[in-house]
Amino acid sequence: xxxxxxxxxxxxxxxxxxxxxxxxxxxxxxxxxxxxxxxxxxxxxxxxxxxxxxxxxxxxxxxxxxxxxxxxxxxxxxxxxxxxxxxxxxxxxxxxxxxxxxxxxxxxxxxxxxxxxxxxxxxxxxxx
Amino acid sequence: xxxxxxxxxxxxxxxxxxxxxxxxxxxxxxxxxxxxxxxxxxxxxxxxxxxxxxxxxxxxxxxxxxxxxxxxxxxxxxxxxxxxxxxxxxxxxxxxxxxxxxxxxxxxxxxxxxxxxxxxxxxxxxxxxxxxxxxxxxxxxxxxxxxxxxxxxxxxxxxxxxxxxxxx
Numbered sequence: 001x002x003x004x005x006x007x008x009x010x011x012x013x014x015x016x017x018x019x020x021x022x023x024x025x026x027x028x029x030x031x032x033x034x035x036x037x038x039x040x041x042x043x044x045x046x047x048x049x050x051x052x053x054x055x056x057x058x059x060x061x062x063x064x065x066x067x068x069x070x071x072x073x074x075x076x077x078x079x080x081x082x083x084x085x086x087x088x089x090x091x092x093x094x095x096x097x098x099x100x101x102x103x104x105x106x107x108x109x110x111x112x113x114x115x116x117x118x119x120x121x122x123x124x125x126x127x128x
Numbered sequence: 129x130x131x132x133x134x135x136x137x138x139x140x141x142x143x144x145x146x147x148x149x150x151x152x153x154x155x156x157x158x159x160x161x162x163x164x165x166x167x168x169x170x171x172x173x174x175x176x177x178x179x180x181x182x183x184x185x186x187x188x189x190x191x192x193x194x195x196x197x198x199x200x201x202x203x204x205x206x207x208x209x210x211x212x213x214x215x216x217x218x219x220x221x222x223x224x225x226x227x228x229x230x231x232x233x234x235x236x237x238x239x240x241x242x243x244x245x246x247x248x249x250x251x252x253x254x255x256x257x258x259x260x261x262x263x264x265x266x267x268x269x270x271x272x273x274x275x276x277x278x279x280x281x282x283x284x285x286x287x288x289x290x291x292x293x294x295x296x
Contacts, residue, residue: 028170031156037249039141040134041168045156091156093170103171 004115011110011117012054012069019056023066024049024096025076027088049096050076057097064102064123066095070109070116085109085119094123101126129198132262132289133184134246136202137165143233144180151229153179166205177278178222180230181205195260195290202287204230204267207280216277223279227269234267234285243289260290 029046037043056067073085082088089107096102102123109116141163144151151162153176155169162179186201206226210219240263245256270282 028156031158031160033158034160036138036246039160039164039168040137040246040249041165042246042250090172093172 004113007112007117008071008115012071015054015056015067015069015118018067020054021057021097022051022053023055023057023068025052025088026050026093026096026101027080027091028093047093050080052076052095059125062125064125066097066102066121066123068119068121070118073116073119085116089119089121095121129187129200129289129291129295131243131245131258131295132198132200132287133165133202135241135243135262136200136264136285136287137163137182138244138246139241140180140182140233143236144229147229147232148225151178175207178208178226179206180226189291195292198289198291200287200289202285204283204285205280206230206283207273207275207278209278219277219279223272223281227281227283230267230283231269234264239264239266243292258292258295260292262287262289264288 026047026049029048031045032038032043035043038045052068052072054069054072058065058067073088076082077085077088080088082091086107089104092104094101094103102125104121105124106122108120110118110120141161144163145161152159153162153164155164155176163182164176164179165182167184181204183203183205184200185203188199190197190199206223208219208222208226210216210222240261243258243260243262245258248254248256265286268284270284273280273282
Protein backbone atom coordinates (compact mmCIF):
# COMPACT_ATOMS: atom_id res chain seq x y z
CA UNK A 1 0.00 0.00 0.00
CA UNK A 2 2.82 2.36 0.89
CA UNK A 3 4.50 1.83 -2.47
CA UNK A 4 1.25 2.58 -4.26
CA UNK A 5 0.67 5.79 -2.32
CA UNK A 6 4.21 6.77 -3.12
CA UNK A 7 3.63 6.22 -6.83
CA UNK A 8 0.46 8.33 -6.74
CA UNK A 9 2.34 11.13 -4.97
CA UNK A 10 5.16 10.85 -7.52
CA UNK A 11 2.63 11.13 -10.35
CA UNK A 12 1.10 14.21 -8.72
CA UNK A 13 4.56 15.74 -8.36
CA UNK A 14 5.27 15.06 -12.04
CA UNK A 15 1.99 16.75 -13.02
CA UNK A 16 2.82 19.78 -10.87
CA UNK A 17 6.22 20.11 -12.47
CA UNK A 18 4.71 19.83 -15.99
CA UNK A 19 2.09 22.49 -15.73
CA UNK A 20 0.25 21.75 -12.54
CA UNK A 21 -2.75 23.86 -13.44
CA UNK A 22 -6.25 23.56 -12.05
CA UNK A 23 -9.27 22.90 -14.26
CA UNK A 24 -12.99 22.63 -13.59
CA UNK A 25 -14.97 19.49 -14.36
CA UNK A 26 -18.52 20.55 -15.25
CA UNK A 27 -21.20 18.01 -14.42
CA UNK A 28 -24.98 18.39 -14.75
CA UNK A 29 -27.17 18.27 -11.70
CA UNK A 30 -29.89 15.66 -11.26
CA UNK A 31 -32.88 16.02 -13.56
CA UNK A 32 -36.16 17.10 -12.04
CA UNK A 33 -38.42 14.07 -11.76
CA UNK A 34 -41.44 14.26 -14.08
CA UNK A 35 -40.52 17.75 -15.21
CA UNK A 36 -41.81 18.25 -18.75
CA UNK A 37 -40.06 21.61 -18.98
CA UNK A 38 -36.66 19.91 -18.92
CA UNK A 39 -37.68 17.19 -21.35
CA UNK A 40 -38.94 19.85 -23.78
CA UNK A 41 -35.79 21.94 -23.50
CA UNK A 42 -37.60 24.78 -21.72
CA UNK A 43 -35.48 24.45 -18.57
CA UNK A 44 -31.86 23.44 -18.26
CA UNK A 45 -30.35 21.58 -15.33
CA UNK A 46 -28.08 23.23 -12.82
CA UNK A 47 -24.40 22.62 -13.47
CA UNK A 48 -21.72 22.04 -10.89
CA UNK A 49 -18.04 22.86 -11.42
CA UNK A 50 -15.60 20.63 -9.55
CA UNK A 51 -11.96 21.53 -9.11
CA UNK A 52 -9.37 19.09 -10.44
CA UNK A 53 -5.76 19.68 -9.44
CA UNK A 54 -3.01 19.06 -10.44
CA UNK A 55 -3.42 18.68 -14.18
CA UNK A 56 -1.29 19.14 -17.29
CA UNK A 57 -2.94 20.57 -20.39
CA UNK A 58 -1.48 19.95 -23.86
CA UNK A 59 -2.80 21.31 -27.13
CA UNK A 60 -1.22 20.41 -30.45
CA UNK A 61 -3.25 21.47 -33.50
CA UNK A 62 -6.44 19.43 -33.32
CA UNK A 63 -5.27 17.12 -30.53
CA UNK A 64 -6.09 18.31 -27.05
CA UNK A 65 -5.06 16.22 -24.07
CA UNK A 66 -5.43 16.71 -20.37
CA UNK A 67 -3.58 14.67 -17.77
CA UNK A 68 -5.45 14.65 -14.47
CA UNK A 69 -4.24 13.49 -11.10
CA UNK A 70 -5.86 10.19 -10.10
CA UNK A 71 -6.01 11.31 -6.47
CA UNK A 72 -8.06 14.37 -7.50
CA UNK A 73 -10.41 12.19 -9.57
CA UNK A 74 -10.70 9.68 -6.75
CA UNK A 75 -11.77 12.40 -4.35
CA UNK A 76 -14.53 13.57 -6.71
CA UNK A 77 -15.73 10.04 -7.50
CA UNK A 78 -15.91 9.25 -3.79
CA UNK A 79 -17.62 12.43 -2.66
CA UNK A 80 -20.31 12.32 -5.35
CA UNK A 81 -20.79 8.52 -5.21
CA UNK A 82 -20.08 7.82 -8.85
CA UNK A 83 -19.53 4.15 -9.72
CA UNK A 84 -16.17 4.82 -11.37
CA UNK A 85 -14.02 7.48 -12.97
CA UNK A 86 -15.30 6.35 -16.40
CA UNK A 87 -18.89 7.08 -15.38
CA UNK A 88 -17.82 10.45 -14.00
CA UNK A 89 -16.18 11.46 -17.28
CA UNK A 90 -19.09 10.15 -19.36
CA UNK A 91 -21.55 12.10 -17.25
CA UNK A 92 -19.57 15.34 -17.37
CA UNK A 93 -20.49 18.04 -19.84
CA UNK A 94 -16.82 18.84 -20.24
CA UNK A 95 -13.77 20.44 -18.73
CA UNK A 96 -13.34 24.18 -18.33
CA UNK A 97 -9.75 25.23 -19.04
CA UNK A 98 -9.00 28.95 -18.85
CA UNK A 99 -12.68 29.74 -19.33
CA UNK A 100 -13.11 27.51 -22.38
CA UNK A 101 -15.37 24.44 -22.19
CA UNK A 102 -13.88 21.36 -23.85
CA UNK A 103 -15.95 18.21 -24.42
CA UNK A 104 -14.48 14.93 -23.18
CA UNK A 105 -14.29 12.36 -25.99
CA UNK A 106 -12.24 9.68 -24.25
CA UNK A 107 -10.41 8.76 -21.07
CA UNK A 108 -7.60 6.33 -20.34
CA UNK A 109 -6.16 5.52 -16.94
CA UNK A 110 -2.45 5.06 -16.45
CA UNK A 111 -2.00 2.44 -13.77
CA UNK A 112 0.76 0.82 -11.75
CA UNK A 113 0.05 -2.36 -9.82
CA UNK A 114 -3.65 -1.79 -10.41
CA UNK A 115 -3.61 1.67 -8.87
CA UNK A 116 -4.58 4.58 -11.18
CA UNK A 117 -1.82 7.20 -11.21
CA UNK A 118 -3.37 9.67 -13.61
CA UNK A 119 -6.10 9.90 -16.26
CA UNK A 120 -5.45 11.03 -19.80
CA UNK A 121 -8.51 12.79 -21.21
CA UNK A 122 -8.93 13.43 -24.91
CA UNK A 123 -10.77 16.70 -25.38
CA UNK A 124 -12.61 18.37 -28.23
CA UNK A 125 -12.32 22.10 -28.52
CA UNK A 126 -15.50 24.10 -29.12
CA UNK A 127 -16.26 25.13 -32.69
CA UNK A 128 -15.37 28.75 -33.26
CA UNK B 129 -43.44 25.07 -35.10
CA UNK B 130 -42.05 24.41 -31.64
CA UNK B 131 -45.54 23.73 -30.29
CA UNK B 132 -46.10 21.06 -32.94
CA UNK B 133 -42.78 19.41 -32.08
CA UNK B 134 -43.53 19.51 -28.36
CA UNK B 135 -47.06 18.16 -28.83
CA UNK B 136 -45.88 15.26 -30.98
CA UNK B 137 -43.22 14.32 -28.41
CA UNK B 138 -45.70 14.43 -25.54
CA UNK B 139 -48.21 12.35 -27.52
CA UNK B 140 -45.59 9.76 -28.49
CA UNK B 141 -44.16 9.54 -24.97
CA UNK B 142 -47.60 9.00 -23.48
CA UNK B 143 -48.56 6.30 -25.98
CA UNK B 144 -45.23 4.46 -25.72
CA UNK B 145 -45.32 4.55 -21.92
CA UNK B 146 -48.85 3.14 -21.96
CA UNK B 147 -47.87 0.36 -24.37
CA UNK B 148 -44.77 -0.71 -22.43
CA UNK B 149 -44.37 0.92 -19.01
CA UNK B 150 -41.23 -1.14 -18.50
CA UNK B 151 -39.30 0.66 -21.23
CA UNK B 152 -37.60 3.30 -19.15
CA UNK B 153 -34.27 5.08 -19.13
CA UNK B 154 -32.26 6.70 -16.38
CA UNK B 155 -31.18 10.14 -17.42
CA UNK B 156 -29.26 12.34 -15.01
CA UNK B 157 -30.43 10.26 -12.08
CA UNK B 158 -34.12 10.20 -12.92
CA UNK B 159 -36.18 7.30 -14.31
CA UNK B 160 -38.41 8.35 -17.19
CA UNK B 161 -40.14 6.74 -20.19
CA UNK B 162 -37.72 5.52 -22.85
CA UNK B 163 -38.18 8.32 -25.33
CA UNK B 164 -36.33 11.62 -25.65
CA UNK B 165 -35.76 14.50 -28.02
CA UNK B 166 -32.06 14.68 -28.81
CA UNK B 167 -31.94 18.45 -29.21
CA UNK B 168 -33.37 18.88 -25.70
CA UNK B 169 -30.72 16.78 -23.98
CA UNK B 170 -26.99 16.89 -23.34
CA UNK B 171 -24.88 15.70 -26.24
CA UNK B 172 -23.65 12.73 -24.19
CA UNK B 173 -27.09 11.09 -24.34
CA UNK B 174 -26.97 10.76 -28.13
CA UNK B 175 -26.24 7.03 -28.29
CA UNK B 176 -28.43 5.81 -25.43
CA UNK B 177 -29.70 2.29 -26.31
CA UNK B 178 -33.15 0.75 -25.80
CA UNK B 179 -34.95 4.05 -26.10
CA UNK B 180 -36.49 6.13 -28.87
CA UNK B 181 -34.50 9.25 -29.79
CA UNK B 182 -36.34 11.90 -31.80
CA UNK B 183 -34.61 14.21 -34.27
CA UNK B 184 -36.33 16.94 -36.24
CA UNK B 185 -34.57 16.96 -39.58
CA UNK B 186 -36.63 18.84 -42.16
CA UNK B 187 -39.24 21.55 -42.34
CA UNK B 188 -41.37 22.40 -45.36
CA UNK B 189 -43.71 25.38 -45.20
CA UNK B 190 -46.71 25.84 -47.49
CA UNK B 191 -47.83 29.47 -47.08
CA UNK B 192 -50.99 29.12 -49.19
CA UNK B 193 -54.32 29.15 -47.41
CA UNK B 194 -55.70 30.97 -44.40
CA UNK B 195 -52.98 29.48 -42.20
CA UNK B 196 -49.55 28.32 -43.34
CA UNK B 197 -49.09 24.57 -43.20
CA UNK B 198 -45.88 23.10 -41.84
CA UNK B 199 -44.61 19.62 -42.63
CA UNK B 200 -41.98 18.52 -40.11
CA UNK B 201 -39.91 15.40 -40.63
CA UNK B 202 -39.26 13.51 -37.42
CA UNK B 203 -36.59 10.83 -37.50
CA UNK B 204 -36.75 8.34 -34.66
CA UNK B 205 -33.50 6.48 -33.94
CA UNK B 206 -33.37 3.42 -31.76
CA UNK B 207 -30.91 0.65 -31.16
CA UNK B 208 -30.48 -2.32 -28.88
CA UNK B 209 -27.85 -4.87 -27.95
CA UNK B 210 -30.47 -7.26 -26.58
CA UNK B 211 -30.13 -8.37 -23.01
CA UNK B 212 -26.81 -9.13 -21.36
CA UNK B 213 -28.32 -12.18 -19.65
CA UNK B 214 -28.85 -13.75 -23.08
CA UNK B 215 -25.46 -12.68 -24.37
CA UNK B 216 -27.14 -10.33 -26.82
CA UNK B 217 -28.55 -13.27 -28.81
CA UNK B 218 -32.04 -11.79 -28.49
CA UNK B 219 -31.12 -8.43 -30.05
CA UNK B 220 -33.19 -9.17 -33.15
CA UNK B 221 -36.24 -9.86 -31.04
CA UNK B 222 -35.57 -6.77 -28.95
CA UNK B 223 -35.42 -4.61 -32.07
CA UNK B 224 -38.65 -6.19 -33.36
CA UNK B 225 -40.32 -5.37 -30.05
CA UNK B 226 -39.28 -1.74 -30.42
CA UNK B 227 -40.56 -1.74 -34.01
CA UNK B 228 -43.92 -3.05 -32.83
CA UNK B 229 -44.18 -0.50 -30.03
CA UNK B 230 -43.41 2.39 -32.35
CA UNK B 231 -45.82 1.15 -34.99
CA UNK B 232 -48.60 0.77 -32.44
CA UNK B 233 -47.93 4.19 -30.91
CA UNK B 234 -47.85 6.11 -34.20
CA UNK B 235 -50.19 4.20 -36.50
CA UNK B 236 -53.16 3.67 -34.21
CA UNK B 237 -56.01 6.14 -34.73
CA UNK B 238 -56.43 8.94 -34.12
CA UNK B 239 -53.42 10.15 -36.07
CA UNK B 240 -53.95 13.63 -34.70
CA UNK B 241 -53.83 15.52 -31.42
CA UNK B 242 -54.83 18.95 -30.16
CA UNK B 243 -51.80 21.21 -30.40
CA UNK B 244 -50.62 22.54 -27.05
CA UNK B 245 -48.44 25.47 -26.06
CA UNK B 246 -45.98 24.27 -23.42
CA UNK B 247 -44.03 27.53 -23.06
CA UNK B 248 -45.73 28.30 -19.73
CA UNK B 249 -44.09 25.29 -18.10
CA UNK B 250 -40.85 27.24 -17.90
CA UNK B 251 -42.47 29.61 -15.39
CA UNK B 252 -44.71 27.09 -13.66
CA UNK B 253 -47.83 27.97 -15.66
CA UNK B 254 -50.20 25.42 -17.15
CA UNK B 255 -50.12 23.97 -20.65
CA UNK B 256 -52.43 25.87 -23.02
CA UNK B 257 -54.49 24.01 -25.63
CA UNK B 258 -54.40 25.80 -28.98
CA UNK B 259 -57.02 26.26 -31.64
CA UNK B 260 -55.70 23.75 -34.16
CA UNK B 261 -54.36 20.21 -34.18
CA UNK B 262 -51.29 18.41 -35.37
CA UNK B 263 -51.64 15.32 -37.52
CA UNK B 264 -49.16 12.82 -38.86
CA UNK B 265 -48.62 10.12 -41.43
CA UNK B 266 -47.93 6.47 -40.70
CA UNK B 267 -44.41 5.59 -39.63
CA UNK B 268 -41.91 4.49 -42.29
CA UNK B 269 -39.22 2.08 -41.09
CA UNK B 270 -35.66 2.25 -42.42
CA UNK B 271 -33.19 -0.58 -42.90
CA UNK B 272 -31.68 -2.48 -40.00
CA UNK B 273 -28.14 -1.29 -39.33
CA UNK B 274 -25.45 -3.20 -37.47
CA UNK B 275 -23.47 -0.99 -35.07
CA UNK B 276 -20.95 -3.31 -33.45
CA UNK B 277 -22.96 -5.37 -30.96
CA UNK B 278 -26.11 -3.32 -31.50
CA UNK B 279 -28.90 -3.46 -34.07
CA UNK B 280 -30.21 -0.05 -35.00
CA UNK B 281 -32.98 1.45 -37.05
CA UNK B 282 -34.22 4.89 -38.04
CA UNK B 283 -37.94 5.35 -38.59
CA UNK B 284 -39.50 8.47 -40.07
CA UNK B 285 -42.80 10.20 -39.37
CA UNK B 286 -44.08 13.29 -41.18
CA UNK B 287 -45.89 15.60 -38.78
CA UNK B 288 -48.13 18.38 -40.07
CA UNK B 289 -49.44 21.46 -38.36
CA UNK B 290 -51.13 24.76 -39.08
CA UNK B 291 -49.04 27.72 -38.00
CA UNK B 292 -51.33 29.87 -35.91
CA UNK B 293 -51.06 33.63 -35.75
CA UNK B 294 -48.30 34.76 -33.41
CA UNK B 295 -46.91 31.26 -33.04
CA UNK B 296 -43.15 30.80 -32.91
